[in-house]
Amino acid sequence: MNMVQILQTSPLFAGTKEDEIAQLLCCLEGRTSDFARDRAIIEEGDHTDELGIVLKGRVHITRHDFWGNRSLVTEVAVGGSFAEALACTTQASEVSVVAAEQSTILFLNIHKVITSCARGCIFHHTLIENMVRLLSQRNLDLLKKIDHLTKRSTRDKLLSYLNSESKRQQSRTFTIPFDRQQLADYLCVERSAMSTELSRMQADGLVEYQRREFTLHHEEY
Amino acid sequence: MNMVQILQTSPLFAGTKEDEIAQLLCCLEGRTSDFARDRAIIEEGDHTDELGIVLKGRVHITRHDFWGNRSLVTEVAVGGSFAEALACTTQASEVSVVAAEQSTILFLNIHKVITSCARGCIFHHTLIENMVRLLSQRNLDLLKKIDHLTKRSTRDKLLSYLNSESKRQQSRTFTIPFDRQQLADYLCVERSAMSTELSRMQADGLVEYQRREFTLHHEEY
DNA sequence: GCATATATGTTGTTTTTCCAACAGGGTACA
DNA sequence: TGTACCCTGTTGGAAAAACAACATATATGC
Numbered sequence: 001m002n003m004v005q006i007l008q009t010s011p012l013f014a015g016t017k018e019d020e021i022a023q024l025l026c027c028l029e030g031r032t033s034d035f036a037r038d039r040a041i042i043e044e045g046d047h048t049d050e051l052g053i054v055l056k057g058r059v060h061i062t063r064h065d066f067w068g069n070r071s072l073v074t075e076v077a078v079g080g081s082f083a084e085a086l087a088c089t090t091q092a093s094e095v096s097v098v099a100a101e102q103s104t105i106l107f108l109n110i111h112k113v114i115t116s117c118a119r120g121c122i123f124h125h126t127l128i129e130n131m132v133r134l135l136s137q138r139n140l141d142l143l144k145k146i147d148h149l150t151k152r153s154t155r156d157k158l159l160s161y162l163n164s165e166s167k168r169q170q171s172r173t174f175t176i177p178f179d180r181q182q183l184a185d186y187l188c189v190e191r192s193a194m195s196t197e198l199s200r201m202q203a204d205g206l207v208e209y210q211r212r213e214f215t216l217h218h219e220e221y
Numbered sequence: 222m223n224m225v226q227i228l229q230t231s232p233l234f235a236g237t238k239e240d241e242i243a244q245l246l247c248c249l250e251g252r253t254s255d256f257a258r259d260r261a262i263i264e265e266g267d268h269t270d271e272l273g274i275v276l277k278g279r280v281h282i283t284r285h286d287f288w289g290n291r292s293l294v295t296e297v298a299v300g301g302s303f304a305e306a307l308a309c310t311t312q313a314s315e316v317s318v319v320a321a322e323q324s325t326i327l328f329l330n331i332h333k334v335i336t337s338c339a340r341g342c343i344f345h346h347t348l349i350e351n352m353v354r355l356l357s358q359r360n361l362d363l364l365k366k367i368d369h370l371t372k373r374s375t376r377d378k379l380l381s382y383l384n385s386e387s388k389r390q391q392s393r394t395f396t397i398p399f400d401r402q403q404l405a406d407y408l409c410v411e412r413s414a415m416s417t418e419l420s421r422m423q424a425d426g427l428v429e430y431q432r433r434e435f436t437l438h439h440e441e442y
Numbered sequence: 443g444c445a446t447a448t449a450t451g452t453t454g455t456t457t458t459t460c461c462a463a464c465a466g467g468g469t470a471c472a
Numbered sequence: 473t474g475t476a477c478c479c480t481g482t483t484g485g486a487a488a489a490a491c492a493a494c495a496t497a498t499a500t501g502c
Contacts, residue, residue, distance in 0.1 A: 065372070140307075143294070188370065197459095375489070410489080
């Protein structure tokens, strides 16, 4: 897939045709950059006025506390974007963005995105509307994550996450994008305790799994 | 304070003058409505295309799980808004909005907010930009909340919350908007365990408190 | 003031999670 | 093929949180 095709799948450019995207990209003056696995794209404390769109690979939004505990806020796959909210404010970032694998990122200046360009490019209005929709969606996603974290027990956190993942992939059998440590970081629990709980859940017939492949057996909730 | 003055303090109308707001309100065709304490403004499963702005009182964004466990996502005070993200999508709400006390709410149709009006009202563009900023800020707020929930122990959750509240009110001594049960619901911990931990923290000299009044003694982090 | 209701704090017990250490399986690569 | 490394699962003991029950304090209404 070339850049324009990827961008067509991106929420920010939803509803724009190929040639319109090309035209827009001129106005937006984006830049692309490659990152090796584990390389930081944005570090905690940084500020930026660019949002990023993943053209290749995938990135993790992470935090580290004083004691080095890592927490994985979310993963962004190809076509997804990050730092939109950060770029809209003047604050320093409280999270870092790390390439989870070899990745290519397109950076767009936020002001160019949300301000109509001098040339009066007619697709710009769509872009702003998409921006509102994108932020709204990100908002609901974060609410979803809060929903998982709200659960008091490791089992309920796992069920909450696995259910949402099952729903997202529209199948009872699905593959998660995290290894065990990352999943634990995402759900903010301890890895080995989580493994133990997964075993118990499998013994209870709630779920079957093998590495990253899961099948949910219980009713939705 | 009259409505226009309150709206001037609202992020959505930031940077617009009194007479401009009056003009905008005509275009937006808002409606106001009163809610008694504990009355639901939006219920889980509802959809709406209106965002709400609190003119009087305050509202709580809450969730209930299967077993009736309540969790308090966030509080919105006078001038604050809610349901912006919900109104921008077609999804059903996963949270409910409840009046924490006798409240007056101004409802605005989201489409009228983010679509330029027929009359070509020049302040409309500011409104859209404010909408982007508002969503971004809400985004960062949710990230902040995730930050609290990420902490593994009750003590760390409390410190994380109290620090952010102290910072927000720009003073080591401050009043929190929650009673103990609400605070526990907000931090997703058990009330009595939280009380016990607060006592320990006071004994350790980290914090002094009496009901809703807190004074932090330790260094920031 | 008194009775009642509500909010907060305390204590002891049970359950869950955390932690550390290790074991087994898979994979990469010399 | 064998070795080293990483990922996953397991175990037992330590720590923390949840829970239940009660004690104390504060607020509310009569």
